[in-house]
Each structure stands twice: as structure tokens, then as C-alpha cells.
Amino acid sequence: MQNSAAIEIVNLTKRYKKKINPTLNGLNLSIPQGSLFGILAPNGAGKTTTIEIICGLKKFDGGDVFVGGYSVKTDIRKIKKLIGLVPQDIALFTSLTGRENLTVIGGIYGIHKDELKSRIDTLLNQFGLTNSADKLITEYSGGMKRRINLIAGLLHAPEILILDEPTVGVDAQSRNLILEELIKINKTGTTILFISHYLEEAECICDTVAMMDGGKIVLQGNPRTLTDSEPGCKNLEALYFKLTGKQMRDSYE
Amino acid sequence: MLFRDIGGIILMFIMPAILVVLMATLQDTTLNVVKGVDIPLLFVNKDNGALGNAVFKEVENSGLFKISTEVEGKVPTREEMENLISSSKYLLGIYIPEGSTDKIKGNVQRYVVSAFNGVDKPPFKEDVTLSILVDPTAKGYFFTVLMGTLREKAQKVQFEFIMKEITKEVNEISPVVVSPTNFSGEQFIIDAKFARKGKSEIAPNSVQHNVPAWSLFAIFFIVISLSGSIIKEREAGSFTRLLTMPCSYAEYLLSKSITYLMVALLQFALMLIIGVYLLPLFGLPSLELGHSYFALFFMGFSAAVSAIGYGVAIGNIARTHQQASVFGAVSVVLLAAIGGVWIPVFLMSPEMQIISKLSPLNWGMSGFYSLFLRDEGIMSILPESGAMLLFGAGCFFLALLYNRKYRMNK
Structure with missing residues (x-):
């Protein structure tokens, strides 16, 4: 294992009992420290399983x-102390306000009360949620839920931030804010593992992307370098279709 | 989080409180059925002789019944009476046919005369049928209680007849006049009381039986709320976040369990307060807590641990909220039923008595009865509380095992 890797996946295999094909079929992946790393894959390729294994779930x-x-x-x-997960679901307590959610979560991480308060205020301000911090989560819009979900993953200042579809179902403004903030966070030295179906997002913010299919990595590199090296592929989406095909994958597993 | 749902919290305390008050009051009435509840009774006395009048007097004096002798100003026939009772217009009917007194007198006279004359062959006997009709909707135990009461009264009347006839015959052959009044009244004293251990001051009554039984039942109903909470967090995704934090799954379950343990203990304390202070306002005796408050706390704690362990197991094994709520509610009712919360275990069949020992509610009942009815201390409840603690811990480990074996592989 290299010391510079934030996450190193070595020959990982996982087969679910009722599935014909293995979900992860000897997956090897190295995510360098400080990188903003995107994983792109069709449905059922094993992205979520990979994240769950990384997080010990x-x-x-x-x-x-x-x-x-x-x-x-x-x-x-x-490992749990090093990572911050932003799951695809809005993983928050719906009976609590945004601020209460963050206070509970920060408390579990053992962050000191005063420091926690300061960190919550900073992050709420950073993601434009100061005015709605004391509203119940159920009163938040889709974009606000996504942002508070992201803050919850960032609260303990993790060394590695793992995001599973962080911009699903949000408006253009929220999406833009989330992506801009992710770039800023990455610049502070936080390694980001970014999983998205939006290929242009990955192309825009990631310094490295890996394309996954059939439970293993089929291509990895800098988005610009990858598209330049593949004749006829103007962008990451074209390259993605070329590698994974246009056939629906819902029933792959 | 729990305290954010004020409505839910109120229900968690109010519903068990209502359950305990209602069941203690209802069961007090049922258990004391022979103490002054007016049971509608239709008494048709076609006899009008000594027997009919004596039975009527005994029934009237018992204070159990609200007696009617006519329906709409008319004495009903035997058939009309049966129709009225079968349609629940009256709960009970007594029909004494015409000439009953004369027939009994004749039977007794013939018997006594033949006995005094040394005749071996039993004399001719005329059948006398007193009809007792009971509403078909009346419960079996109620039927038994009433039959016992009426049989006792009828036998008393018959005994007095026999005594009179024997006295008459004796007076015919004896120079000394013998009066049956010299042999009246009961010739024995039945001293019936609840056995007490040591210097126990506790008087067993419906409150001492019902408050612990229904409190235990209420404690177990926390299973639905707890398992529902586990599933809700799992379905909503907040569970996933918790599991990615630096705490183990066991710690997550333990912290949730401790919160619910506090709630269950508060619930139990509320039930005891209701038993001591509120039930007397409904005309019931005040709950006596026994001499060992520590034993009481320990038994309540063990019951709560047992219920919470069970809730944690259901919350982990059930796939959906619906599965957990239906299975949780039904299984608690079943465990309560076989555990003896509704029907005392000693009234169950031998097979069911063995099965009842498998229910944690049976262990809880047994432990609580040691404290509330026998006024015993900590040593006497150790087997029951130990079994409940083990059951709770067993369920907790089952939940952990299930999560590790199945959910982490799904």
C-alpha cells in the first residue's frame, strides 16, 4: 500500500447471495491524498457497495x-474518525431542526460544545442556511436538505469526504453552490471521493475520475487527458458511453 | 429526539395509565361480583308454598339480584321466561313449578317415615325440577358462581324441611319435645383468609393483582415504539449516518436502549403512583408497595430490560415498520395471555401451564406477585428478575448477531 493513498482498494470482491454476477469483481483502486476523485458508473456497477465497504457498513x-x-x-x-459520509439519502433526524441535527451529530463525534457551535455557525453560513437553521428538516426544500446533509458530513472536519450523489434533485443554484464549496474544501487538503451520475459535474470538478463497470475499474485518469487520448470523444459522457455502452443496466446485478 | 414528539410521549404515559385504571376498576367489579352488583333476575314462583317463598327470600337476601316477578304486569310461563332470558332481557331466571313444596314435603315425609320404620326399600319419590335459566352471553365463570349460590340456597331450604320432618317424627316417639330451632344455624365455622408470610401487612385485593399485571403489560408495549424507531431511522437513512460515526452498532443500540429504559422506568413509576394515589379516588383500595423498594425497583428494571431487549430484536429482524408494529403488538398480547395477565396460570390446562413458563411476562408476574402479594424481598425475586435480564440480554445479542450475519451482507 502506498503512503500517499487516502483510500486503497485491493482486489475487492463482493457477491450478494441472490445475484448471479459478483457486484465487485476484483476491484482495485487507489485514491491519492488530497485528490478530488470521481467514480462514474452505470446503475448496479457497485458504486454504493464500494462506499458502504469503505465506511464499514x-x-x-x-x-x-x-x-x-x-x-x-x-x-x-x-477509519470512521477520518471519513465523512454524505449519503444519497437525506440521512438526518426529521423531528429535529437543522441546527439540532448538527449539534447531535457533532456531539457524537465528541466535538467540544463551544467549538461545535462555532463550526456549525460557520458551515451554515458557508452553505447559505443560517436563516433556516432553526427550522425542522421537514420544512426544508430539496436543495436545503442536500446542503445540510453535506454539512453533517463535514462537521468533524474529516480528512476524507465521501459523497454519494450529492446534487440529486437540487436546483441549479444549490448545485452550483455545492460544487463550488467542494472545490474550496478540497483545496484545504481534504480528499474527496465524489460519486455522481452527472458526468459534466465530475468533468468540471474532479482532478481524477474512474469509470466502473462489471464490478471493476475499466478506466482511470484525469478527465481532460482521458477525453483527449480517445479519438472521437469530445467529453467524458461520450467516453463513458463508449466504454459502458448505452444499454440499460438496471438488471445487471 | 424522543421529547420532540410530545404527542407520542404523552400517549406513551397516558395510554398505560388509562389501561391500569380501567382494568383495575373493571376487574375489581368482576372479581367482586358477589358483593352488591344488581344482576337482573326473573323469578317465577308458581309454587307459592314454603319452598318457593324460602328460595325467593334467600335470593332476595343475598343482595345480588334485581328481582322481577312479572313482565308487563303478567307472570310469564316457563316458555316465555326462557325466551326473555335467551334474548338477554334478563341475565338469570328461576322457575319454581306448581306444587313443588308439597312434592318435597311428601318426599321427605315418606323418606323419614320409612327410615324410622326400618324399611330398606327406598320410598316413592316425586321429581321436583327447579329451573335455573342463564343468559347464553353470560361468561362461564359467572354461570358457575350463580349456580353455586342458588344450589346452596336450595339445599338450605331442603335441609330445613328434612330437619322439620325428622323433628316431627322424633316428637311422636319421644317423651321429650325436640325443637328444630335448637339445631338451626351453621354447625361449623369456615375461617377463610389469604395466607400471609411473616408479618406481612399486605391485603391481597384486585388492585394488588391488577396494577403490577397491567403495568408489566404496559412496559412491554414499549416494544412497538422502540422497534418502530429503529426501523424509521434505518428507512430514513439517519441510521446509515450513525453507523459511519465513530461508534459501534452495539453502542448505537445501547444508547437507544438506555433512553427507552428511562422511559419504561418512568412509566412504571407512574403506574405505581396511580395505584397508590389515583385508584382510591375510584373507590378501589390503595396499592401497597411492600417493604422493599429496592426489590420493587429491581423488578421494574428487569422487566424494562426484558421488554427493551425484545423491542431491539424486533426492530432489527423486522424489515418494515408495519411488520414490527403488527408482530410487536400481537406477540406482546400473546405473551401476556400465556403469561397469565388475563387468566391466572393455575386456571390453565396443564399443557398451557408449561407453555406459560416460557413467557417473560409470566416471570414478571411471578416476581411482582412476590412483592405485591407476598410482601417478599430481593432474594425471592432473583430467579424471575435474573430470567428477565437474561432474556433482555439474549434478545440484544440476537439483534447484534442478526445485523452482523444478515444485514451487513444484504
């Missing part, structure tokens, strides 16, 4: 995953 059949040098098999508690 799922067991796997073979291989290993190292996060910050720690193996998920033995040091998951240490």
Missing part, C-alpha cells in the same frame, strides 16, 4: 480496503 468476500493506512477489517473505528 458492509462485509465483503475478498481483498481489503485501506483508509488512511488503516484496514477496514481491523481498524474501522479509526
Whole structure:
């Protein structure tokens, strides 16, 4: 394992009981520290399973995953301190306000009360949610929910931020704000693993992308370099279709 | 978070409170059915002799019944009476046919005369049928209680007849006049009381039975709320976030369990307060808590741990909120039923008595009865509280195991 890798996935395999094909079929991936790394893949390619394994939410059949040098098999508690997950679902307590959610979550991370308050205020301001901080989550719009969901993942200043479709269902303004803030956060040294169906987003913000299909990485590199090296592919989307095809993948697994 | 749902919290405390008050009051009335509840009774006395009048007097003196002798100004026939009772117009009917007194007198006279004359062959006996009709909707135990009461009264009347006839015969052959009044009244004293251990001051009554039983039932209903909360967090995604934080799944479940344990203990305390202070306002006796408050707390704690463990297991194994709420509610009712919350275990069949020992509510009932009815201390409840704590811990580990074996592989 290289010391410079924030996340190192080595020959990872995972097969669900009722599925014909393995979801992860010897996946190898190295995400450098400080990178803004995008994973692009059709439905059922194993993106969410990979994230869940990295975060210790799922067991796997073979291989290993190292996060910050720690193996998920033995040091998951240490890994959890390093990572911040922004799941695809709005993973918040709906009976609480935005501020209360952040206070509960920060408390679990053991952040000191005064520091937590200051951090919450800063992040709420950064993501334009100061005025709605004391409203219940159920009263938030889709874009506001996405932003507070992102703040919840950032609250403990993780070294590695993992985002699963962070801009799904949000308006252009919220989307733009989220992407701009992600670039800023990455510039502070935080490694970001960004998973999205929006290829232009990945092309725009990621310094490295990996395309996944059939449970393994089929292509990896800088978006511009990848498109330039493939004749006839004007952008990442064209390259993506070329590699993964246009056939629906809902039933792949 | 729990306290944000004020409506839910109020229901969690108010519903068990209503349950305890209602069940204690209702069961007090049912258990004390022989103590002054007016049962509508239709009494048709075609006899008009000593027997009919004596039975009527005994029934009237019992204070159990609201007696009617006519319906719409008319004495009904035997058939009319049966129709009225079968249609629940009256709960009970007694029909004494014409000439009953004369027939009994004749039977007794013939028997006594033949006995005094040394005749071996039993004398001719005329059948006398007193009809007791009971509303078909009346419960079995009620039927048994009433039958017992009426049989006792009828036998008392018959005994007095026999005594009179024997006295008459004796007076014919004896130079000394014997009066049946010298042999009246009961010749024995039945001293019936609840057995007490040591210097226990607790008087067993419906409140001492019902408050612990229904409190235990209410504590177990926390299963629905707890399992629902686990599933809701899992479905909403907040569970995923919690699991990515630096705490283990066991810690997550434990912190949730501790919160619900507090709620269950508060619920239990409220039930006891209701038993002590509120039930007397409904004309019921005040709940006596026994001499060991520590034992009481420990038993309540064990019951709460048991219920919470069960709720955690259901919350983990059930796939949806619907599954958890239906299974949770039905299984608690079943465990309560086989555990003896509704029907005392000693009234169950031998097979059911064995099965009832598998219910944690049975262990809880047994422990609570040791404290509330026998006034015992901590040592006597250790087996029951130990079993409940083990059950709770077992369910908790089952939940962890299920999560590790199945949910992390899904």
C-alpha cells in the first residue's frame, strides 16, 4: 500500500447471495491524498457497495480496503474518525431542526460544545442556511436538505469526504453552490471521493475520475487527458458511453 | 429526539395509565361480583308454598339480584321466561313449578317415615325440577358462581324441611319435645383468609393483582415504539449516518436502549403512583408497595430490560415498520395471555401451564406477585428478575448477531 493513498482498494470482491454476477469483481483502486476523485458508473456497477465497504457498513468476500493506512477489517473505528459520509439519502433526524441535527451529530463525534457551535455557525453560513437553521428538516426544500446533509458530513472536519450523489434533485443554484464549496474544501487538503451520475459535474470538478463497470475499474485518469487520448470523444459522457455502452443496466446485478 | 414528539410521549404515559385504571376498576367489579352488583333476575314462583317463598327470600337476601316477578304486569310461563332470558332481557331466571313444596314435603315425609320404620326399600319419590335459566352471553365463570349460590340456597331450604320432618317424627316417639330451632344455624365455622408470610401487612385485593399485571403489560408495549424507531431511522437513512460515526452498532443500540429504559422506568413509576394515589379516588383500595423498594425497583428494571431487549430484536429482524408494529403488538398480547395477565396460570390446562413458563411476562408476574402479594424481598425475586435480564440480554445479542450475519451482507 502506498503512503500517499487516502483510500486503497485491493482486489475487492463482493457477491450478494441472490445475484448471479459478483457486484465487485476484483476491484482495485487507489485514491491519492488530497485528490478530488470521481467514480462514474452505470446503475448496479457497485458504486454504493464500494462506499458502504469503505465506511464499514458492509462485509465483503475478498481483498481489503485501506483508509488512511488503516484496514477496514481491523481498524474501522479509526477509519470512521477520518471519513465523512454524505449519503444519497437525506440521512438526518426529521423531528429535529437543522441546527439540532448538527449539534447531535457533532456531539457524537465528541466535538467540544463551544467549538461545535462555532463550526456549525460557520458551515451554515458557508452553505447559505443560517436563516433556516432553526427550522425542522421537514420544512426544508430539496436543495436545503442536500446542503445540510453535506454539512453533517463535514462537521468533524474529516480528512476524507465521501459523497454519494450529492446534487440529486437540487436546483441549479444549490448545485452550483455545492460544487463550488467542494472545490474550496478540497483545496484545504481534504480528499474527496465524489460519486455522481452527472458526468459534466465530475468533468468540471474532479482532478481524477474512474469509470466502473462489471464490478471493476475499466478506466482511470484525469478527465481532460482521458477525453483527449480517445479519438472521437469530445467529453467524458461520450467516453463513458463508449466504454459502458448505452444499454440499460438496471438488471445487471 | 424522543421529547420532540410530545404527542407520542404523552400517549406513551397516558395510554398505560388509562389501561391500569380501567382494568383495575373493571376487574375489581368482576372479581367482586358477589358483593352488591344488581344482576337482573326473573323469578317465577308458581309454587307459592314454603319452598318457593324460602328460595325467593334467600335470593332476595343475598343482595345480588334485581328481582322481577312479572313482565308487563303478567307472570310469564316457563316458555316465555326462557325466551326473555335467551334474548338477554334478563341475565338469570328461576322457575319454581306448581306444587313443588308439597312434592318435597311428601318426599321427605315418606323418606323419614320409612327410615324410622326400618324399611330398606327406598320410598316413592316425586321429581321436583327447579329451573335455573342463564343468559347464553353470560361468561362461564359467572354461570358457575350463580349456580353455586342458588344450589346452596336450595339445599338450605331442603335441609330445613328434612330437619322439620325428622323433628316431627322424633316428637311422636319421644317423651321429650325436640325443637328444630335448637339445631338451626351453621354447625361449623369456615375461617377463610389469604395466607400471609411473616408479618406481612399486605391485603391481597384486585388492585394488588391488577396494577403490577397491567403495568408489566404496559412496559412491554414499549416494544412497538422502540422497534418502530429503529426501523424509521434505518428507512430514513439517519441510521446509515450513525453507523459511519465513530461508534459501534452495539453502542448505537445501547444508547437507544438506555433512553427507552428511562422511559419504561418512568412509566412504571407512574403506574405505581396511580395505584397508590389515583385508584382510591375510584373507590378501589390503595396499592401497597411492600417493604422493599429496592426489590420493587429491581423488578421494574428487569422487566424494562426484558421488554427493551425484545423491542431491539424486533426492530432489527423486522424489515418494515408495519411488520414490527403488527408482530410487536400481537406477540406482546400473546405473551401476556400465556403469561397469565388475563387468566391466572393455575386456571390453565396443564399443557398451557408449561407453555406459560416460557413467557417473560409470566416471570414478571411471578416476581411482582412476590412483592405485591407476598410482601417478599430481593432474594425471592432473583430467579424471575435474573430470567428477565437474561432474556433482555439474549434478545440484544440476537439483534447484534442478526445485523452482523444478515444485514451487513444484504
